[in-house]
Amino acid sequence: MIDQNDLRIEMVHLLDENGNGEExxxxxxxxxxxxxxxxxxxxxxxxxxxxxxxxxQGRIGTYAPFSGQEAAxxxxxxxxxxxxxxxxxxxxxxxxxxxxxxxxxxxxYVRGHVLGGKTPAGLNIFxxxxxxxAQTLHATGCAWATKLKGERHVSVCYFGDGxxxxxxxxxxxxxxxxxxxxxxxxxxxxxxAISVPxxxxxxxxxxxxxxxxxxxxxxxxxxxxxxxVYQTMKEAVQMAREGKGPVLIEALTYRLGPxxxxxxxxxxxxxxxxxxWKRTKDPLHRLRKLLEKRxxxxxxxxxxxxxxxxxxxxxxxxxxxxxxxxxxxxxxxYVYDEPSPLLYEQQQEVIRRNRVKEGK
Amino acid sequence: xxxxxxxxxIHDAMRQEMxxxxxxxxxxxxxxxxxxxxxxxxxxxxxxxxARVFDTPLAESGIVGTSIGLAVNGFRPVAEIQFLGFxxxxxxxxxxxxxxxxxxxxGRFTCPLVVRSPYGGGVRTPELHSDALEGLFAHxxxxxxxxPSNAYDAKGLLISAIRDEDPVLFxxxxxxxxxxxxxxxxxxxEIPLGKARIVxxxxxVTVISWGASVPLVAKVAEEMKEKVDIEVIDLRSLQxxxxxxxxxxxxxxxxxxxxHEAVKTNGFGAEIAALIxxxxxxxxxxxxxxxxxxxxxxxxxxxxxDWLPNAARMIEGVQTLMRY
Ligand SMILES: Cc1ncc(C[n+]2csc(CCOP(=O)(O)OP(=O)(O)O)c2C)c(N)n1
Ligand SMILES: [Mg+2]
Numbered sequence: 001m002i003d004q005n006d007l008r009i010e011m012v013h014l015l016d017e018n019g020n021g022e023e024x025x026x027x028x029x030x031x032x033x034x035x036x037x038x039x040x041x042x043x044x045x046x047x048x049x050x051x052x053x054x055x056x057q058g059r060i061g062t063y064a065p066f067s068g069q070e071a072a073x074x075x076x077x078x079x080x081x082x083x084x085x086x087x088x089x090x091x092x093x094x095x096x097x098x099x100x101x102x103x104x105x106x107x108x109y110v111r112g113h114v115l116g117g118k119t120p121a122g123l124n125i126f127x128x129x130x131x132x133x134a135q136t137l138h139a140t141g142c143a144w145a146t147k148l149k150g151e152r153h154v155s156v157c158y159f160g161d162g163x164x165x166x167x168x169x170x171x172x173x174x175x176x177x178x179x180x181x182x183x184x185x186x187x188x189x190x191x192x193a194i195s196v197p198x199x200x201x202x203x204x205x206x207x208x209x210x211x212x213x214x215x216x217x218x219x220x221x222x223x224x225x226x227x228x229v230y231q232t233m234k235e236a237v238q239m240a241r242e243g244k245g246p247v248l249i250e251a252l253t254y255r256l257g258p259x260x261x262x263x264x265x266x267x268x269x270x271x272x273x274x275x276x277w278k279r280t281k282d283p284l285h286r287l288r289k290l291l292e293k294r295x296x297x298x299x300x301x302x303x304x305x306x307x308x309x310x311x312x313x314x315x316x317x318x319x320x321x322x323x324x325x326x327x328x329x330x331x332x333x334y335v336y337d338e339p340s341p342l343l344y345e346q347q348q349e350v351i352r353r354n355r356v357k358e359g360k
Numbered sequence: 361x362x363x364x365x366x367x368x369x370i371h372d373a374m375r376q377e378m379x380x381x382x383x384x385x386x387x388x389x390x391x392x393x394x395x396x397x398x399x400x401x402x403x404x405x406x407x408x409x410x411a412r413v414f415d416t417p418l419a420e421s422g423i424v425g426t427s428i429g430l431a432v433n434g435f436r437p438v439a440e441i442q443f444l445g446f447x448x449x450x451x452x453x454x455x456x457x458x459x460x461x462x463x464x465x466x467g468r469f470t471c472p473l474v475v476r477s478p479y480g481g482g483v484r485t486p487e488l489h490s491d492a493l494e495g496l497f498a499h500x501x502x503x504x505x506x507x508p509s510n511a512y513d514a515k516g517l518l519i520s521a522i523r524d525e526d527p528v529l530f531x532x533x534x535x536x537x538x539x540x541x542x543x544x545x546x547x548x549x550e551i552p553l554g555k556a557r558i559v560x561x562x563x564x565v566t567v568i569s570w571g572a573s574v575p576l577v578a579k580v581a582e583e584m585k586e587k588v589d590i591e592v593i594d595l596r597s598l599q600x601x602x603x604x605x606x607x608x609x610x611x612x613x614x615x616x617x618x619x620h621e622a623v624k625t626n627g628f629g630a631e632i633a634a635l636i637x638x639x640x641x642x643x644x645x646x647x648x649x650x651x652x653x654x655x656x657x658x659x660x661x662x663x664x665x666d667w668l669p670n671a672a673r674m675i676e677g678v679q680t681l682m683r684y
Contacts, residue, residue, distance in 0.1 A: 061484050061486075061661055062484070062485065062486055090486065111662065112484065112660045112661030112662045113660065113662055114659070114660055114662065114663065116660055130445075130486050130487045130488050130489075131445075131446065131448075131449070131488060132418055132446075133418075162417075162418035163418065165417035165418040165419040165422070166418060166419050166420075166449065167419065167421055167422075167449070168449075193389070193418050194389070194390045194394065194397070195390045195392075195393055195394030195415070196389065196390060196394075196415050196417075196418070200415050200417070201417050201418065202417070262397070263397075267393065267394050267395065268393050268394050325662065326660075326662050326663055327663065327666075328654075328659070328663040328666040328667055330663075331656050331659050331663060331667075332654070332656060334656075335655070335656045335657070342625070342655070343655050343656075346624075346654050346655055350654070350666070353666075353672070353673075354666075357672075
C-alpha cells in the first residue's frame with residue numbers, strides 16, 4: 001500500500017527570515033536581480049495598501065488584497081518571458097502588474113468599468129478569473145495550442161489552495177500530463193479559502209504531492225522566500241519550454257489581510273497567528289535584510305521609491321477616473337461578433353432610454 | 361412575533377428545523393465557523409457541532425453530489441452554494457442527477473435536499489455573483505424552484521422546502537437580505553410550495569413577478585395607484601407554479617406585465633406568457649409585456665442599475681398597456 005507518510009517532500013528554501021542563506025547560492029543572484037525583485041515587491045505592497053484604502057473610501061469596489069503574497073507572485077512572474085501566458089485569479093494583481101498590466105487597467109477593473117476585463121493588446125494575460133479553478137483548464141488548453149503549433153511560450157496558471165478541491169483543477173492536471181503540455185500550475189497556498197483552513201480542504205500533507213497522481217512533477221517552495229520562488233519557477237519554466245511536461249508548484253504563503261474587503265477574518269483566525277506571520281515571515285523584510293547586507297539599498301532610496309510609486313498610483317487613478325463613464329449601450333457590442341436583430345433592437349432601446357434620461 | 365430581516369428569517373428556519381429533526385444537516389463553503397458569507401448559518405456550527413454543520417472543501421459539484429447520497433441514505437441536507445453564479449460547477453449534479461433520481465429509479469429513490477443560494481443584482485458584486493439563473497433550472501423537471509421576496513415568506517417557504525420529499529432549489533435575493541424588517545412568527549410554520557401571493561389587488565393590470573423584483577413592482581404599483589389599479593402577484597415558487605392565481609387575475613385585468621431580473625430570452629417569463637396565450641388568450645386586451653434583464657451576460661457594476669428592471673421601464677410598460 002502506498003502511504004503519503006512515506007513520501008519525502010522537502011520545501012525549497014534559500015533565504016531565511018533574517019536574510020541569511022548559503023553564501024554560494026545567494027551569490028548566484030546578481031545585485032540587479034535582487035533589486036528588481038525587491039522593488040517589485042515593495043511596489044506591489046504600496047499599491048495593495050492604497051487600493052485597500054481607496055476601497056474603504058468608496059472610490060473602488062470590492063477588492064481582494066494580496067499583501068503577504070508578494071514573493072510568491074513577483075518571484076514567479078519575473079521568471080517568465082514577456083510573451084508567456086498568464087491566467088490569474090482575483091488575487092493576482094501583483095503578478096499581473098509585474099507582467100506588464102498597466103495600473104490604469106487594474107483601476108478599470110476595481111471600479112467596475114466595462115473595460116475592466118480588456119487586457120491591452122499585446123499582453124498575454126487572461127481576464128481575471130472569479131470562478132475558482134476554472135482557469136486551470138484554460139491554461140492547459142492554451143499550452144496545448146503552444147505545443148501543437150511548435151511555439152515556445154509557457155502558460156502559467158495562478159490559483160489558491162481552495163481551488164485544488166474543484167473538479168476543474170484535477171481535470172486540468174490530468175490533461176496537462178496526458179498531453180505533456182508546457183503549463184505551470186502555480187498554487188499559492190495561503191492556508192485559507194476564505195474561512196476554511198487548508199486542513200479542512202484536503203487530507204493531503206501537501207498540495208505539491210497531488211502532482212504525482214497525475215504523473216507530473218510537483219514541488220513545494222517557501223512562498224515567502226522570493227529567491228526560492230524565483231529559482232524554482234525558472235527551473236519549472238525551462239522544463240516546460242523544453243517539452244518535459246507540466247509542473248505543479250505549491251508556494252506556501254499567507255494572506256495578511258482579509259479575504260476581500262467584505263470579509264471579517266477575526267471570525268476564523270486569531271490575531272496572534274496573523275501577527276506571527278507579519279513579524280517573522282514578511283517576504284519583503286527578509287530580502288530587504290539581504291540588500292542591506294550587500295549595501296545596495298538604503299532608507300533614502302526606499303523613501304524615494306515609495307513616494308514615486310504613490311505618485312504613480314495617484315496618476316493612474318486620475319487617468320482611469322477621467323475615462324468616460326461607460327454606458328449600458330456599450331455592452332451589447334461584446335455579446336456576439338454580430339448582434340442578432342433582436343439584440344440590436346434591445347441596444348437601440350437602451351440608447352433611446354439614455355437620451356430620454358439625459359433630456360435630449 | 362418578532363421583527364426580522366430576511367436573512368434572520370432564513371437563519372431561523374434552518375435552526376428550528378435542525379432542532380426539530382436531527383436528520384437535517386447543513387453543508388457548504390464557509391457555512392460553519394464563519395457562519396456563511398452573509399451570516400445565514402451564523403451560530404449553527406456552535407449550536408449543532410461539526411457532525412451536523414460542515415465547512416466543505418471548495419467544490420460545488422461535490423457539495424450537491426454528496427448531498428444526493430446523504431439524502432438517499434437518510435439525511436435532509438441543506439446545502440449552500442455561496443453565490444448562484446457558482447452553480448454552473450454543480451450543473452450535472454443538480455440538473456441531471458438530483459432532478460432525475462426519482463424518475464430514473466421509478467420512485468424507489470428520492471433526494472429530499474435543499475440547495476440554498478443568494479442571487480440577484482444591484483449590490484455591486486464581482487462577476488458571476490449576481491446572475492438570476494432560475495430559468496436554467498426551470499428547464500430541469502424534477503427540481504422545485506422557490507424564490508422568496510420577504511422575510512415572512514422566506515421562513516415559511518424554507519421550512520416547507522426542508523420538509524419536502526423532492527429536491528428544492530431555494531434562491532434568496534441577496535439585495536433584500538437586510539433591506540427591511542417585517543413581523544415573522546417565532547414558531548415554525550409552513551407556506552405551501554406552489555401558492556402565489558397577491559401582494560396588492562387591482563383591476564387594470566396584472567404584474568407577475570418573483571424574488572428580487574417584487575419590492576420594485578410593489579413600489580411602482582403603489583406610486584401609480586391614483587392613475588392605474590395594478591394587481592401584483594408574487595409567484596413565490598416557479599415549480600410548482602400557481603396557474604390558478606395567474607389565471608384569475610388575468611381574466612379580471614386582461615393586461616399582463618411580467619418582471620424578472622433574468623435575461624429576457626428563454627427567461628421564465630416566456631413560459632408564463634406562453635401559458636397565458638395557450639389558456640387565456642381571449643381574456644387579453646393587449647399584448648403581454650416583459651420587463652427583464654437585457655440579453656447579455658450580467659454586466660459590471662458601473663452599468664448594472666440600467667441593466668436591471670427599474671421603475672422607469674415599468675411605468676412605461678404600464679402606460680403602454682393602458683393605451684389599449
Ligand atoms: C466556483 C466558485 N466557488 C466559490 C467561490 C467563492 N469564493 C471566492 S474566493 C473563495 C476562496 C478561494 O480560496 P483559495 O482558492 O484558497 O484562494 P484565495 O482566495 O485564498 O487566494 C471562494 C469560496 C467562487 N468564486 N467560485
Ligand atoms: Mg487560499
